[in-house]
Amino acid sequence: MAETSWDLIVIGGGSAGLVASKAAANFGAKVLLIEKDRLGGDCLWTGCVPSKTLIAAAHVASAAALAQGVRPGQQRMAPDFLETMRNVDSAVQTIAPTDSREALEAEGVAVAAGHAHFVSERSISLDGEEITFAQALIATGTSPTTPQFEGAEGLQILNSASFWDLRELPEEFVILGGGAIGCELGQAMARLGSKVTIVQRGPRILPKEEEAAARVVHDAMVADGVTIITGRSAVSVSTTDNLAGTLTLDDGQMLRFGRLAAALGRRPETAALGLDAAGVATDNAGFVSVDAALRTANKRVWAAGDITGMPQFTHTAGVNGSVAATNAILGLRRKAQTRVIPRVTFTSPEVAAVGITASDAEPGKHRVVTIQHAHTDRAITESATSGFTQIVVENGGRVVGGTIVGPRAGETIGELTLAVHQKLSTSAIASAIHPYPTYSDALWNAAVADVRRRLDAGVMARAIKLLSRVRLARMR
Secondary structure, three states: OOOOEEEEEEEOOOHHHHHHHHHHHHOOOOEEEEEOOOOOHHHHHOOHHHHHHHHHHHHHHHHHHHHOOOOOOOOOOOOOHHHHHHHHHHHHHHHHHHHOHHHHHHOOEEEEEOOEEEEEOOEEEEOOEEEEEEEEEEOOOEEEOOOOOEOOOOOOOEOOOHHHHOOOOOOEEEEEOOOHHHHHHHHHHHHHOOEEEEEEOOOOOOOOOOHHHHHHHHHHHHHOOOEEEEOOOEEEEEEOOOOOEEEEEOOOOEEEEOEEEEOOOEEEOOOOOOHHHHOOOEOOOOOEOOOOOOEOOOOOEEEOOHHHOOOOOHHHHHHHHHHHHHHHHHOOOOOOOOOOOOEEEOOOOEEEEEEOOHHHOOEOOEEEEEEEHHHOHHHHHOOOOOOEEEEEEEOOOEEEEEEEEEOOHHHHHHHHHHHHHOOOEHHHHHOOOOOOOOOOHHHHHHHHHHHHHHHOOHHHHHHHHHHHHHHHHHHO
């Protein structure tokens, strides 16, 4: 490279690195973005984009099967899986130019491909060439955790990255892990025709969500033909071709599989970065340690995205990438977004949550208002009444969080996120006209219910009744 010194070097071309690079260049900094693989990161190539495309195809396949009289869970005449995966690839390739080298260079960001590691507190080595920086930002993300049990070595276990290389639909598909990724892929594959079994070590799927929400999704997945085994873990596997085989669980149960997948969490990508040479510290799990402003122990080095151990969502990485770049280039001390981070699991029904949820609500400080979708007109018209909308409210009426389970919950959560972020009250939500009939009507009704509760109690209730009596007396 002709340039050997940069205002900001960004290592990692995923969401955090892309946003940070463009933000810094927009401020007039000379920016170099280094990516060892493909620009766009996991979200584009192996996460958000392909998974949501697959889920959409699975929804169409499920609807078509129902139209032909095939009951959920009975479909074994799968659609053309190869064509489905080609459509997934097409969606990825359609979006990829947004994150391309050409797009970045058009915004003033220089791009280099290769492996980078720190060699000092102010320099890195890019494939053997030393480059200095005024400041640097680490955004190398995470990678899927590899399971460890007898026989696993050598077996081609799929994960959230390698899954997308599949070109044949396995007749029997076993997934280790019942979190968001395991549930999304499991339900989609069942709808496409696989006989799916999910093995979850804990007592229930979606352990990070409200138990009532997880139960709704559990029942929906079982109705789609997914077998869910909880409280069990894998102890060994046998295979003859390193693809198919038999999985043995800790209770002796044996599961046959055409392919085995693992969705057991993710680990940080820091081992080859030479962080010690830069004076950058990590925590016990290997994530880069940062302060509230995303600065590392080296005051010239910042970090953003999954590598920091913060909630692993594309939207979190992007926002915090912007925060880190702004602090680095403008000398500000903006804090990372950690208080209000929405999340969505794109099963059918979807589960979305933000802020304080019901299980975290404190008696005497918070109250929980729940509207069952059996009482939401749009849900009734679509025969999708198993979900609910739930908000958590402080005693003064301020909305602090909630959970939504149902179709398009990921869309409705946006309004709830804004309410929590802006510290709005249920009165603010209730006073805004909402379109009818929509699923967001349930959120409005929850706010209305809370407002009515407050109006019907205490001094406010007495004042309203007094005003009503005085007004009626004057009108006689």
